[in-house]
Amino acid sequence: MINQNDIEIVSKTLTFWDKLSTAQKELIKKNANLFHYKKGALLHGGENDCIGVLIIKTGTIRTYILSDEGREVTLFRLDSNDVCILSASCILQTITFDVQVEAETDCDIIQINSNTFSKITSENIYAENYSYQLTTERFSDVMWAMQQILFTSFDKRLAAFLLDESTKNDSDTIKMTHEQIAKYMGSAREVVSRMLKYFSNEGCVSLSRGGIHIIDKKKLRSFI
Amino acid sequence: MINQNDIEIVSKTLTFWDKLSTAQKELIKKNANLFHYKKGALLHGGENDCIGVLIIKTGTIRTYILSDEGREVTLFRLDSNDVCILSASCILQTITFDVQVEAETDCDIIQINSNTFSKITSENIYAENYSYQLTTERFSDVMWAMQQILFTSFDKRLAAFLLDESTKNDSDTIKMTHEQIAKYMGSAREVVSRMLKYFSNEGCVSLSRGGIHIIDKKKLRSFI
Incomplete structure:
Protein backbone atom coordinates (compact mmCIF):
# COMPACT_ATOMS: atom_id res chain seq x y z
CA MET A 1 0.00 0.00 0.00
CA ILE A 2 1.30 3.45 -0.89
CA ASN A 3 0.29 6.94 0.20
CA GLN A 4 -1.79 9.46 -1.77
CA ASN A 5 1.26 11.24 -3.16
CA ASP A 6 2.68 8.00 -4.53
CA ILE A 7 -0.69 7.01 -5.99
CA GLU A 8 -0.57 10.31 -7.88
CA ILE A 9 2.85 9.35 -9.25
CA VAL A 10 1.66 5.90 -10.28
CA SER A 11 -1.45 7.21 -12.02
CA LYS A 12 0.54 9.82 -13.94
CA THR A 13 3.37 7.46 -14.86
CA LEU A 14 1.30 4.54 -16.08
CA THR A 15 -0.15 6.17 -19.17
CA PHE A 16 -2.91 3.55 -19.43
CA TRP A 17 -4.34 4.52 -16.01
CA ASP A 18 -7.50 6.12 -17.45
CA LYS A 19 -8.24 2.91 -19.36
CA LEU A 20 -8.38 0.85 -16.16
CA SER A 21 -11.57 -0.13 -14.39
CA THR A 22 -12.08 1.05 -10.82
CA ALA A 23 -11.37 -2.47 -9.60
CA GLN A 24 -8.13 -2.61 -11.55
CA LYS A 25 -7.02 0.77 -10.16
CA GLU A 26 -7.77 -0.43 -6.63
CA LEU A 27 -5.81 -3.64 -7.23
CA ILE A 28 -2.74 -1.68 -8.26
CA LYS A 29 -3.04 0.76 -5.34
CA LYS A 30 -3.35 -2.12 -2.89
CA ASN A 31 -0.37 -4.02 -4.32
CA ALA A 32 2.03 -1.16 -4.91
CA ASN A 33 4.75 -0.66 -2.31
CA LEU A 34 7.48 1.87 -1.73
CA PHE A 35 10.93 0.37 -1.21
CA HIS A 36 14.27 1.89 -0.40
CA TYR A 37 17.25 0.14 -1.98
CA LYS A 38 20.84 0.72 -0.95
CA LYS A 39 23.46 1.47 -3.57
CA GLY A 40 24.70 -1.80 -5.04
CA ALA A 41 21.59 -3.85 -4.20
CA LEU A 42 20.62 -6.43 -6.85
CA LEU A 43 16.97 -5.80 -7.67
CA HIS A 44 16.44 -8.36 -10.43
CA GLY A 45 18.49 -11.33 -11.59
CA GLY A 46 19.86 -14.41 -9.92
CA GLU A 47 17.67 -15.18 -6.92
CA ASN A 48 15.72 -11.94 -6.99
CA ASP A 49 13.78 -12.75 -10.08
CA CYS A 50 10.90 -10.91 -11.63
CA ILE A 51 10.06 -8.63 -8.73
CA GLY A 52 7.66 -6.55 -10.81
CA VAL A 53 7.34 -3.17 -12.47
CA LEU A 54 9.49 -0.46 -10.89
CA ILE A 55 8.68 3.24 -10.91
CA ILE A 56 11.83 5.09 -9.88
CA LYS A 57 11.10 7.99 -7.53
CA THR A 58 14.72 8.88 -6.84
CA GLY A 59 18.05 7.38 -7.75
CA THR A 60 19.51 5.47 -10.68
CA ILE A 61 19.29 1.79 -11.59
CA ARG A 62 21.56 0.01 -14.03
CA THR A 63 20.60 -2.90 -16.28
CA TYR A 64 23.34 -5.20 -17.50
CA ILE A 65 24.06 -8.69 -18.80
CA LEU A 66 26.43 -11.08 -17.10
CA SER A 67 28.61 -13.72 -18.73
CA ASP A 68 29.30 -17.14 -17.20
CA GLU A 69 32.72 -15.81 -16.24
CA GLY A 70 31.21 -12.84 -14.41
CA ARG A 71 31.88 -10.23 -17.07
CA GLU A 72 29.31 -7.42 -17.03
CA VAL A 73 28.09 -5.38 -19.97
CA THR A 74 25.91 -2.36 -19.15
CA LEU A 75 22.83 -2.03 -21.38
CA PHE A 76 21.25 1.15 -20.02
CA ARG A 77 20.46 3.14 -16.90
CA LEU A 78 17.13 4.49 -15.69
CA ASP A 79 16.55 7.54 -13.47
CA SER A 80 13.74 9.31 -11.61
CA ASN A 81 10.35 9.00 -13.32
CA ASP A 82 11.57 6.15 -15.51
CA VAL A 83 9.80 2.79 -15.38
CA CYS A 84 11.65 -0.52 -15.39
CA ILE A 85 9.72 -3.29 -17.15
CA LEU A 86 12.48 -5.87 -17.60
CA SER A 87 12.26 -6.57 -13.86
CA ALA A 88 8.81 -7.98 -14.72
CA SER A 89 10.03 -9.83 -17.81
CA CYS A 90 8.47 -13.13 -16.68
CA ILE A 91 5.01 -11.79 -17.40
CA LEU A 92 5.83 -10.85 -21.01
CA GLN A 93 5.79 -13.98 -23.16
CA THR A 94 8.04 -12.73 -25.90
CA ILE A 95 10.93 -11.83 -23.57
CA THR A 96 13.18 -14.86 -23.47
CA PHE A 97 16.40 -13.31 -22.15
CA ASP A 98 17.73 -12.48 -18.74
CA VAL A 99 19.23 -9.29 -17.43
CA GLN A 100 20.43 -8.05 -14.08
CA VAL A 101 19.14 -4.84 -12.51
CA GLU A 102 21.02 -3.15 -9.69
CA ALA A 103 20.67 0.05 -7.70
CA GLU A 104 23.53 2.20 -8.91
CA THR A 105 22.78 4.78 -6.22
CA ASP A 106 20.45 4.69 -3.21
CA CYS A 107 16.96 4.49 -4.69
CA ASP A 108 13.34 5.05 -3.71
CA ILE A 109 11.21 2.84 -5.87
CA ILE A 110 7.46 2.20 -6.17
CA GLN A 111 7.09 -1.47 -6.93
CA ILE A 112 4.04 -3.21 -8.40
CA ASN A 113 4.54 -6.93 -8.03
CA SER A 114 4.52 -9.26 -11.02
CA ASN A 115 1.37 -11.14 -10.04
CA THR A 116 -0.65 -7.96 -9.90
CA PHE A 117 0.80 -6.58 -13.10
CA SER A 118 0.29 -9.90 -14.84
CA LYS A 119 -3.40 -9.89 -13.90
CA ILE A 120 -3.83 -6.32 -15.15
CA THR A 121 -2.06 -6.91 -18.48
CA SER A 122 -4.02 -10.09 -19.16
CA GLU A 123 -7.30 -8.26 -18.54
CA ASN A 124 -6.49 -4.94 -20.13
CA ILE A 125 -5.09 -4.61 -23.65
CA TYR A 126 -3.95 -1.02 -22.98
CA ALA A 127 -1.83 -2.15 -20.05
CA GLU A 128 -0.35 -4.96 -22.14
CA ASN A 129 0.37 -2.60 -24.99
CA TYR A 130 2.06 -0.16 -22.58
CA SER A 131 4.34 -2.95 -21.37
CA TYR A 132 5.41 -3.99 -24.84
CA GLN A 133 5.83 -0.40 -25.95
CA LEU A 134 8.07 0.27 -22.95
CA THR A 135 10.04 -2.89 -23.73
CA THR A 136 10.55 -1.63 -27.27
CA GLU A 137 11.98 1.59 -25.80
CA ARG A 138 14.52 -0.51 -23.93
CA PHE A 139 15.23 -2.39 -27.16
CA SER A 140 16.25 0.97 -28.62
CA ASP A 141 18.51 1.63 -25.62
CA VAL A 142 20.14 -1.78 -26.07
CA MET A 143 20.69 -1.24 -29.78
CA TRP A 144 22.45 2.03 -28.97
CA ALA A 145 24.68 0.31 -26.43
CA MET A 146 25.39 -2.54 -28.84
CA GLN A 147 26.47 -0.18 -31.61
CA GLN A 148 28.69 1.68 -29.15
CA ILE A 149 30.32 -1.54 -27.99
CA LEU A 150 30.74 -3.15 -31.40
CA PHE A 151 31.50 -0.16 -33.58
CA MET B 1 -3.81 -6.46 -54.17
CA ILE B 2 -3.21 -10.12 -53.39
CA ASN B 3 -5.08 -13.29 -54.32
CA GLN B 4 -7.42 -15.29 -52.08
CA ASN B 5 -4.71 -17.73 -51.03
CA ASP B 6 -2.45 -14.89 -49.86
CA ILE B 7 -5.34 -13.21 -48.06
CA GLU B 8 -5.73 -16.48 -46.14
CA ILE B 9 -2.05 -16.32 -45.18
CA VAL B 10 -2.33 -12.69 -44.06
CA SER B 11 -5.44 -13.33 -41.97
CA LYS B 12 -3.85 -16.32 -40.26
CA THR B 13 -0.51 -14.65 -39.69
CA LEU B 14 -1.74 -11.35 -38.29
CA THR B 15 -3.15 -12.67 -35.03
CA PHE B 16 -5.22 -9.51 -34.49
CA TRP B 17 -7.20 -10.10 -37.72
CA ASP B 18 -10.44 -10.98 -35.92
CA LYS B 19 -10.27 -7.73 -33.97
CA LEU B 20 -10.30 -5.64 -37.16
CA SER B 21 -13.39 -3.96 -38.57
CA THR B 22 -14.53 -4.97 -42.05
CA ALA B 23 -13.21 -1.68 -43.40
CA GLN B 24 -9.81 -2.28 -41.81
CA LYS B 25 -9.62 -5.77 -43.28
CA GLU B 26 -10.48 -4.42 -46.72
CA LEU B 27 -7.83 -1.71 -46.38
CA ILE B 28 -5.16 -4.31 -45.68
CA LYS B 29 -6.30 -6.59 -48.51
CA LYS B 30 -6.24 -3.70 -50.96
CA ASN B 31 -2.80 -2.50 -49.90
CA ALA B 32 -1.02 -5.82 -49.53
CA ASN B 33 1.20 -6.88 -52.42
CA LEU B 34 3.24 -9.95 -53.26
CA PHE B 35 6.85 -9.22 -54.20
CA HIS B 36 9.66 -11.42 -55.36
CA TYR B 37 13.11 -10.39 -54.15
CA LYS B 38 16.35 -11.71 -55.58
CA LYS B 39 19.01 -13.06 -53.25
CA GLY B 40 21.11 -10.15 -51.99
CA ALA B 41 18.43 -7.47 -52.47
CA LEU B 42 18.36 -4.77 -49.79
CA LEU B 43 14.76 -4.59 -48.53
CA HIS B 44 15.12 -2.02 -45.77
CA GLY B 45 17.89 0.42 -44.87
CA GLY B 46 19.69 3.14 -46.73
CA GLU B 47 17.39 4.44 -49.47
CA ASN B 48 14.79 1.67 -49.17
CA ASP B 49 13.46 2.86 -45.89
CA CYS B 50 10.42 1.67 -43.99
CA ILE B 51 8.79 -0.34 -46.77
CA GLY B 52 6.26 -1.86 -44.38
CA VAL B 53 5.39 -5.11 -42.65
CA LEU B 54 6.72 -8.21 -44.42
CA ILE B 55 5.13 -11.65 -44.27
CA ILE B 56 7.67 -14.13 -45.62
CA LYS B 57 6.06 -16.78 -47.84
CA THR B 58 9.30 -18.43 -48.93
CA GLY B 59 12.97 -17.69 -48.41
CA THR B 60 15.12 -16.17 -45.69
CA ILE B 61 15.81 -12.56 -44.81
CA ARG B 62 18.69 -11.33 -42.67
CA THR B 63 18.62 -8.31 -40.35
CA TYR B 64 21.93 -6.66 -39.49
CA ILE B 65 23.51 -3.45 -38.32
CA LEU B 66 26.15 -1.61 -40.29
CA SER B 67 29.04 0.45 -38.95
CA ASP B 68 30.29 3.66 -40.58
CA GLU B 69 33.20 1.65 -41.92
CA GLY B 70 30.86 -0.89 -43.54
CA ARG B 71 31.25 -3.63 -40.94
CA GLU B 72 28.14 -5.81 -40.64
CA VAL B 73 26.84 -7.57 -37.56
CA THR B 74 23.98 -10.03 -38.09
CA LEU B 75 21.18 -9.71 -35.53
CA PHE B 76 18.78 -12.46 -36.65
CA ARG B 77 17.25 -14.19 -39.65
CA LEU B 78 13.59 -14.77 -40.46
CA ASP B 79 12.11 -17.60 -42.55
CA SER B 80 8.78 -18.71 -44.07
CA ASN B 81 5.76 -17.66 -41.99
CA ASP B 82 7.81 -15.17 -39.98
CA VAL B 83 6.83 -11.50 -39.94
CA CYS B 84 9.34 -8.67 -40.18
CA ILE B 85 8.25 -5.58 -38.27
CA LEU B 86 11.54 -3.66 -38.15
CA SER B 87 11.06 -2.89 -41.85
CA ALA B 88 8.13 -0.78 -40.64
CA SER B 89 10.06 0.73 -37.74
CA CYS B 90 9.15 4.29 -38.73
CA ILE B 91 5.57 3.73 -37.57
CA LEU B 92 6.56 2.60 -34.08
CA GLN B 93 7.44 5.62 -31.97
CA THR B 94 9.67 3.88 -29.50
CA ILE B 95 12.01 2.41 -32.13
CA THR B 96 14.86 4.87 -32.52
CA PHE B 97 17.49 2.69 -34.18
CA ASP B 98 18.20 1.63 -37.71
CA VAL B 99 18.81 -1.80 -39.12
CA GLN B 100 19.34 -3.22 -42.59
CA VAL B 101 17.21 -6.06 -43.95
CA GLU B 102 18.33 -8.07 -46.95
CA ALA B 103 17.09 -11.12 -48.86
CA GLU B 104 19.54 -13.85 -47.96
CA THR B 105 17.94 -16.18 -50.52
CA ASP B 106 15.36 -15.53 -53.25
CA CYS B 107 12.18 -14.60 -51.38
CA ASP B 108 8.44 -14.34 -51.93
CA ILE B 109 7.10 -11.74 -49.55
CA ILE B 110 3.67 -10.31 -48.85
CA GLN B 111 4.19 -6.66 -48.09
CA ILE B 112 1.76 -4.32 -46.31
CA ASN B 113 3.00 -0.79 -46.81
CA SER B 114 3.82 1.45 -43.86
CA ASN B 115 1.08 4.00 -44.50
CA THR B 116 -1.59 1.33 -44.37
CA PHE B 117 -0.14 -0.37 -41.33
CA SER B 118 0.29 2.96 -39.58
CA LYS B 119 -3.39 3.78 -40.11
CA ILE B 120 -4.43 0.37 -38.76
CA THR B 121 -2.22 0.51 -35.67
CA SER B 122 -3.34 4.05 -34.83
CA GLU B 123 -6.99 2.99 -35.03
CA ASN B 124 -6.77 -0.45 -33.51
CA ILE B 125 -5.09 -1.12 -30.17
CA TYR B 126 -4.82 -4.87 -30.90
CA ALA B 127 -2.86 -4.20 -34.08
CA GLU B 128 -0.59 -1.81 -32.21
CA ASN B 129 -0.09 -4.32 -29.43
CA TYR B 130 0.75 -7.03 -31.99
CA SER B 131 3.44 -4.79 -33.47
CA TYR B 132 5.09 -4.04 -30.15
CA GLN B 133 4.85 -7.66 -29.05
CA LEU B 134 6.53 -8.77 -32.27
CA THR B 135 9.22 -6.13 -31.76
CA THR B 136 9.83 -7.52 -28.29
CA GLU B 137 10.35 -10.95 -29.87
CA ARG B 138 13.06 -9.42 -32.04
CA PHE B 139 14.52 -7.80 -28.92
CA SER B 140 14.94 -11.32 -27.54
CA ASP B 141 16.67 -12.40 -30.78
CA VAL B 142 19.03 -9.44 -30.56
CA MET B 143 19.87 -10.14 -26.92
CA TRP B 144 20.76 -13.69 -27.89
CA ALA B 145 23.01 -12.46 -30.69
CA MET B 146 24.59 -9.88 -28.40
CA GLN B 147 25.44 -12.45 -25.75
CA GLN B 148 26.90 -14.70 -28.43
CA ILE B 149 29.06 -11.92 -29.81
CA LEU B 150 30.20 -10.49 -26.49
CA PHE B 151 30.54 -13.57 -24.35
Missing part, protein backbone atom coordinates in the same frame (compact mmCIF):
# COMPACT_ATOMS: atom_id res chain seq x y z
CA THR A 152 33.11 2.56 -31.49
CA SER A 153 36.77 2.31 -30.67
CA PHE A 154 37.62 2.23 -27.00
CA ASP A 155 39.34 5.63 -26.76
CA LYS A 156 36.15 7.32 -28.00
CA ARG A 157 33.95 5.34 -25.64
CA LEU A 158 36.12 6.03 -22.60
CA ALA A 159 36.40 9.75 -23.36
CA ALA A 160 32.60 9.93 -23.77
CA PHE A 161 32.09 8.00 -20.53
CA LEU A 162 34.35 10.32 -18.50
CA LEU A 163 32.68 13.45 -19.89
CA ASP A 164 29.20 12.00 -19.25
CA GLU A 165 30.07 11.15 -15.66
CA SER A 166 31.56 14.60 -15.16
CA THR A 167 28.40 16.30 -16.46
CA LYS A 168 26.12 13.98 -14.53
CA ASN A 169 27.83 14.62 -11.19
CA ASP A 170 28.67 18.23 -11.96
CA SER A 171 32.31 17.61 -11.04
CA ASP A 172 35.59 17.32 -12.90
CA THR A 173 36.61 14.43 -10.71
CA ILE A 174 35.29 10.94 -11.43
CA LYS A 175 35.48 8.99 -8.19
CA MET A 176 35.58 5.48 -9.60
CA THR A 177 38.23 2.79 -9.67
CA HIS A 178 39.53 1.47 -13.00
CA GLU A 179 37.82 -1.80 -12.11
CA GLN A 180 34.46 -0.10 -11.72
CA ILE A 181 34.82 1.77 -15.00
CA ALA A 182 35.73 -1.50 -16.74
CA LYS A 183 32.55 -3.09 -15.37
CA TYR A 184 30.36 -0.26 -16.60
CA MET A 185 31.93 -0.39 -20.03
CA GLY A 186 31.98 -4.16 -20.40
CA SER A 187 35.75 -4.09 -20.67
CA ALA A 188 38.73 -5.30 -18.65
CA ARG A 189 40.56 -3.31 -15.96
CA GLU A 190 43.87 -3.51 -17.84
CA VAL A 191 42.30 -1.99 -20.95
CA VAL A 192 40.83 0.91 -18.95
CA SER A 193 44.08 1.54 -17.08
CA ARG A 194 46.10 1.56 -20.29
CA MET A 195 43.78 4.04 -21.97
CA LEU A 196 43.63 6.30 -18.89
CA LYS A 197 47.44 6.31 -18.82
CA TYR A 198 47.35 7.41 -22.44
CA PHE A 199 44.84 10.19 -21.70
CA SER A 200 47.07 11.23 -18.81
CA ASN A 201 50.16 11.37 -21.05
CA GLU A 202 48.15 13.48 -23.49
CA GLY A 203 47.38 15.93 -20.69
CA CYS A 204 43.62 15.36 -20.69
CA VAL A 205 43.33 13.84 -17.21
CA SER A 206 45.37 13.37 -14.08
CA LEU A 207 45.16 10.13 -12.15
CA SER A 208 45.22 9.74 -8.38
CA ARG A 209 43.93 7.48 -5.67
CA GLY A 210 40.79 9.60 -5.38
CA GLY A 211 39.87 8.95 -8.99
CA ILE A 212 40.27 10.57 -12.38
CA HIS A 213 40.50 14.36 -12.64
CA ILE A 214 39.68 15.92 -15.99
CA ILE A 215 42.16 18.75 -16.63
CA ASP A 216 41.47 19.48 -20.30
CA LYS A 217 37.85 18.90 -21.30
CA LYS A 218 38.27 20.25 -24.80
CA LYS A 219 41.13 17.92 -25.55
CA LEU A 220 39.30 14.95 -24.07
CA ARG A 221 36.27 15.83 -26.18
CA SER A 222 38.42 15.81 -29.31
CA PHE A 223 38.70 12.03 -28.97
CA ILE A 224 34.96 11.56 -29.46
CA THR B 152 31.26 -16.55 -26.56
CA SER B 153 34.81 -17.07 -27.75
CA PHE B 154 35.25 -17.13 -31.48
CA ASP B 155 36.16 -20.81 -31.87
CA LYS B 156 32.86 -21.81 -30.26
CA ARG B 157 30.89 -19.41 -32.39
CA LEU B 158 32.49 -20.49 -35.64
CA ALA B 159 32.07 -24.20 -34.86
CA ALA B 160 28.40 -23.60 -34.04
CA PHE B 161 27.94 -21.57 -37.21
CA LEU B 162 29.43 -24.29 -39.44
CA LEU B 163 27.31 -27.00 -37.84
CA ASP B 164 24.16 -24.86 -38.12
CA GLU B 165 24.79 -24.18 -41.79
CA SER B 166 25.43 -27.85 -42.39
CA THR B 167 22.16 -28.87 -40.72
CA LYS B 168 20.21 -26.10 -42.44
CA ASN B 169 21.38 -27.05 -45.93
CA ASP B 170 21.51 -30.77 -45.18
CA SER B 171 25.06 -30.92 -46.53
CA ASP B 172 28.52 -31.33 -45.05
CA THR B 173 29.91 -28.72 -47.39
CA ILE B 174 29.42 -25.05 -46.57
CA LYS B 175 29.64 -23.15 -49.82
CA MET B 176 30.63 -19.75 -48.49
CA THR B 177 33.75 -17.65 -48.75
CA HIS B 178 35.66 -16.66 -45.62
CA GLU B 179 34.61 -13.09 -46.37
CA GLN B 180 30.91 -14.07 -46.35
CA ILE B 181 31.26 -15.99 -43.10
CA ALA B 182 33.01 -13.00 -41.54
CA LYS B 183 30.10 -10.77 -42.58
CA TYR B 184 27.51 -13.10 -41.05
CA MET B 185 29.46 -13.32 -37.83
CA GLY B 186 30.35 -9.65 -37.51
CA SER B 187 34.02 -10.51 -37.66
CA ALA B 188 36.95 -9.93 -40.01
CA ARG B 189 37.99 -12.23 -42.88
CA GLU B 190 41.46 -12.74 -41.38
CA VAL B 191 40.00 -13.93 -38.09
CA VAL B 192 37.73 -16.44 -39.86
CA SER B 193 40.56 -17.73 -42.07
CA ARG B 194 42.87 -18.18 -39.11
CA MET B 195 40.28 -20.15 -37.14
CA LEU B 196 39.33 -22.32 -40.15
CA LYS B 197 43.02 -23.10 -40.63
CA TYR B 198 43.10 -24.18 -36.99
CA PHE B 199 40.00 -26.39 -37.41
CA SER B 200 41.63 -27.85 -40.52
CA ASN B 201 44.85 -28.64 -38.64
CA GLU B 202 42.73 -30.31 -35.96
CA GLY B 203 41.16 -32.52 -38.64
CA CYS B 204 37.62 -31.17 -38.23
CA VAL B 205 37.26 -29.60 -41.65
CA SER B 206 39.00 -29.55 -45.00
CA LEU B 207 39.26 -26.31 -46.95
CA SER B 208 38.99 -25.93 -50.71
CA ARG B 209 37.88 -23.42 -53.31
CA GLY B 210 34.38 -24.85 -53.21
CA GLY B 211 33.99 -24.04 -49.54
CA ILE B 212 34.43 -25.72 -46.18
CA HIS B 213 33.90 -29.45 -45.89
CA ILE B 214 33.16 -30.85 -42.44
CA ILE B 215 35.04 -34.14 -42.05
CA ASP B 216 34.61 -34.74 -38.31
CA LYS B 217 31.33 -33.43 -36.93
CA LYS B 218 31.85 -34.87 -33.47
CA LYS B 219 35.21 -33.19 -33.08
CA LEU B 220 33.87 -29.89 -34.39
CA ARG B 221 30.97 -30.13 -31.95
CA SER B 222 33.43 -30.59 -29.07
CA PHE B 223 34.47 -26.93 -29.49
CA ILE B 224 30.98 -25.70 -28.60
